[in-house]
Amino acid sequence: MGEAIVITSGKGGVGKTTTTANIGTALALMEKKVCLIDTDIGLRNLDVVMGLENRIIYDIVDVIEERCKLKQALIKDKRFDYLSVLPAAQTSDKSSVTTEGMLRIITELKQEYDYIIIDCPAGIEQGFQNAIAGADKAIVVTTPEKSSVRDADRIIGLLEKEDMVEPPRLVINRIRNHMMKSGDMLDIDDVLQILSVDLIGIVIDDEEVIKASNKGEPVAFKPNTKASIAYRNIARRILGETVPLQNLDTEKGMMQKVKKFFGMRV
């Protein structure tokens, strides 16, 4: 039986879709069977980031409204046999997606896949409710900005009311080291102090991410950019490995500080 993980944030544009695509890719690189679900009805773009948009025939609404079988709507990735995407509908009415429909889809996917990664729309309305309905775990994405952290906090509060198998974990995305140091951005410690959840990864702000998304090839494929390592590390942590946080710079003592966040003994 597979495990369903929802990627959510509250605030829009902080990197949910990017995180979904890259975690999915990284898990596939580790030979896991992965299915990505885009639940952002009307604003689908997970397929674009994965470079699969031309292959879409059916979408999630077609499955829910029984115009096709689930298997028919899944798009197989170009690079891996066991990486699939269930695309969102671009045109349909949002209200056709229901929590029951989502549960049915996820239950079926869990028979076949190890990981089902659900890309959640921004906001806390029905789309959010649908996206989290079938999830066993949640990853909350935030950037180191006050407004983004505030929305992440709201989302964590809502997630804590769901019965998931563990509390949500956090990705801090688009970190700019020099701004954190100068105090122009919240630093990792500030963010964690407010949100009081476990960190599952930090990702720097990296042009490579944007370039890769544009090409339809998630950055996680690249062997050694900082961002690709970051996403692969997140995937390893999902698999239960203990991986220290990336060194954002060469300053000594950083690792020490960072280990603390994972509750590891130094």
Next chain:
Amino acid sequence: MVQEKKQLITMKGTKDGLTLFIEDSCSFEQAIQELGRKMKESRPTQHEPIVSVRVKLGHRYLNDEQLERLKQTICEENRFTIHSIESDVVLREEARLWQANSEIKAMNRIVRSGQILHVTGDLLLIGDVNPGGKVTATGNIYILGNLRGIAHAGVDGDIKAFIAASFMNPSQLRIADYISRAPDYESDGVYMECGLVDEEKDKIIIDRLQVLSHKRKEINRFERRMQNG
């Protein structure tokens, strides 16, 4: 006769006026008739000053109607004013309300953005109040954690209520109808402080926790109720 022996109404003059003890073992009718007689006897004349009266009911409970009659009997011709009426008895439901209002409710959670936590009585929160979160209590608020959102103590109007926190960096503090908000510039917050209403300055002040020991002596709300009625 037996009844004559026992005084139904005992009057005692004090420097503040008159204290009336009403025997609690007789019927209300008996007591009120006797009271009417006695009041008439001792009523000050038009030329004497008005006398203030404290009434002690002992273990007698009066309903609203009886209370009204008691007041009328004493205040007839306006030569007496009632300072207080005290009974040693409270109704069960009243007592429950008192209790609910004076209990400390301990909570163990984080109050996150968009969440509101309300308790009747005092709130002891073990955890943070995040920006955008809010805690309210009819009594005091004690936070073993970081207060970064809004705290509102004494929501029903108790201006003696206060807010204490391990770390104070609230966006707003409210006590009864008073509101104070954080400055518009970024502030660092303070450790181990409390917010309370300074009645002279007519506003909320923030001070070290130590000031509570003399500014809010009756920290226990139940005792405060017992003393102030």
